[in-house]
Amino acid sequence: MKSRLNDPDVIKYYNDNFISFSCVITDTAAMRQLRKFQVGNTFPCFLFIDGQNNLVYKATGNSPFASKYMDMAKEAINLNQNGNTITAYExxxxxxxxxxxxxxxxxxxxxxxxxxxxxxxxxxxxxxxxxxxxxxxxxxxxxxxxxxxxxxxxxxxxxxxxxxxxxxxxxxxxRLRSDINNRMIVNTRAEAIATKNKVLAQQLSNFIQNIWSKTNYRQGFIESQREMLLYYKSVNDTTNYLREAEYFYDGNYMRISADSAKKLLVKQRENIAKNGIRGVNSLMSIDTTKTKSVFTLREAGISAPVDPIASGLNAGAWEFYLTGTKNSNYLFKALLWSKRSITLSPNNYAFYDTYAHLLYRLSLFQDAESNEQSAINYAKEYKLSPTQINQLEEELRKMKQRKL
Incomplete structure (x- = not known):
């Protein structure tokens, strides 16, 4: 569908009435605004912001009709003039x-x-x-x-x-029932983290378990545990995070056999084929809060879904590395998780990268370099962008120079 956003009349109206700015989804300079205004994953998104950096109006989607963009602009102006804005109420x-x-x-x-x-x-x-x-x-x-x-x-x-x-x-x-639950979860989580209120976080954990328990008690238990891990991580409570995460990944990932993992992967493929990426709802869902996400859109495609157990173990191992812990017991535990993720999914460059970083932290330098090279080889085979491959190669250089 061809957008009429660049219609000359639309451009003139916007230039006459607004200071306009456009960015792509990956623009780091825009990330702060995107988070503030809860843009989510719906693009294109149009934000009309007042002089106090408060949102006046928001709309999404392209249109083959210029009238859509004119109507959006006029609605934003009308709301601002009538005082129906966040700034005016405040x-x-x-x-x-x-x-x-x-x-x-x-x-x-x-x-x-x-x-x-x-x-x-x-x-x-x-x-x-x-x-x-x-x-x-x-x-x-x-x-x-x-x-x-x-x-x-x-x-x-x-x-x-x-x-x-x-x-x-x-x-x-x-949809509305789901939205209600999600809003309560998101708002409670944000408040618990902002105020470092562990009791509130535990109440949220119980709430999540109760929601799931009506249909899947096991999943409810997993998600409630995951919520507490997110809380500990967000408030930088490394001691509790490491201790609870060890139980979480050992109990929910390491005990699942390779055959069971394969069945989950088959189920995931079926869900993706039937519903697209939104249909992924495996036993071990991917935690999108992870700093190092290997669950890319390309990997989530019908042709190449990620093993949910392998990706979960890799995420857990990488999080242990990110805490900066030097505790060898925790590092060797993470190493076991990382090794198993490679066993379950032996061609994933990100899993080798995680494994290499853990080996390096344990001062097993030659093994670290070898596995980082494997990460680079698989990344090239996977045809990642030159920028991504350069990042991996830079990590290898740091390992060889002992400057990681």
């Missing part, structure tokens, strides 16, 4: 003008432009509600959609009326 609240209507309108505005970190706001909003209002289906739905902290003030008030909550989870669309 100014009102600073003067003490927060009330039930303004808070509800503000939360709705944020949701309409794709901003869902509204847990603190909804905790303020419920203070204005009566008992009667808390018995209303639409009110409860609004509170849930705002993504309250799990087991927090708003959450507890909502679940005092379990009958309505159960009705919502039975009658609303699967």
């Amino acid at each position: 100014k009102r609240f600073k003067t003490g003008k927060a009330d039930a209507k303004s808070l509800k309108d503000y939360i709705s505005l944020r949701e309409n432009i794709g901003v869902y970190d509204n847990a603190k706001l909804v905790d303020q909003y419920v203070d204005f509600l009566t008992i009667g209002e808390l018995n209303d289906y639409k009110t409860i739905l609004f509170l849930l959609e705002a993504g309250p902290y799990v087991y927090g003030k708003t959450y507890s008030l909502i679940y005092n009326n379990r009958k309505i909550v159960d009705s919502i989870y039975k009658t609303e669309t699967p």
